């Protein structure tokens with residue numbers, strides 16, 4: 001793979017980062033994942049706008065503009081002949097040659113991008129749905145910032161896999177926040193989509209924002225409110241959304257079958273309409 005690192009396109013084996021990089025030492029870094037379908041960036045404007053917001057919240061400076069980032073992403077797609085998958089982008093606060101909690105304001109950031117070839121359209125999870133288990137959400141209180149502090153998500157997914165499930169749904173004060181790396185939704189028996197409203201408790205999903213518009217266009221009712229895991233057990237459907245999954249139906253939660261155990265009609269409709277729209 002050819003990757004991008006601080007202004008250069010290099011072979012992945014030549015892209016190295018200092019052990020003093022704050023991304024490595026403190027997870028002092030933000031990231032974005034943009035899907036690529038048929039060689040085209042999906043919902044990328046939203047991802048870059050969120051990146052700018054994450055940077056602003058943490059007082060980090062992007063060394064290149066959003067337009068230049070888009071150009072870098074397109075160049076990487078071309079150099080790697082990426083047709084379907086994603087582009088990962090990470091910006092760390094940089095490195096000042098030692099380990100020190102505090103940092104200076106003129107520190108030079110590290111910017112890295114690489115491509116990942118993956119089948120997004122033809123996915124077994126999309127066709128059959130996934131199983132999730134719920135667990136306590138142990139993350140910090142600024143989940144709206146897309147930082148690389150992903151240890152809670154790694155642990156949650158590992159626990160889920162050990163339990164024979166595909167992913168986790170995270171719970172705080174009895175209410176579902178989101179999935180391990182996705183936004184979470186249920187559908188009531190009168191066909192209304194329920195999803196948690198935006199706040200610092202969840203990541204403001206770019207796919208979520210698009211799906212809300214798709215739901216409106218399809219005249220599917222939607223209510224933004226928090227829901228309990230017990231409500232989810234009784235739901236007609238459940239699903240998750242993210243850049244890497246688009247929409248994946250959830251067919252079991254904590255071993256309880258959701259609906260008839262098959263991907264729900266609304267989840268399928270949202271997935272197909274979203275993909276049609278972005279292709």
Ligand code: PDD
Pocket residue numbers: 033178179180181182183202203204205206207208241242243244
């Ligand atoms: N994760 N919530 C969390 C905690 C996430 O990590 C993600 C995305 C989402 C969905 O956001 P979006 O629709 O903008 O991708 C929600 C990415 C895909 C990842 O970490 O790989």
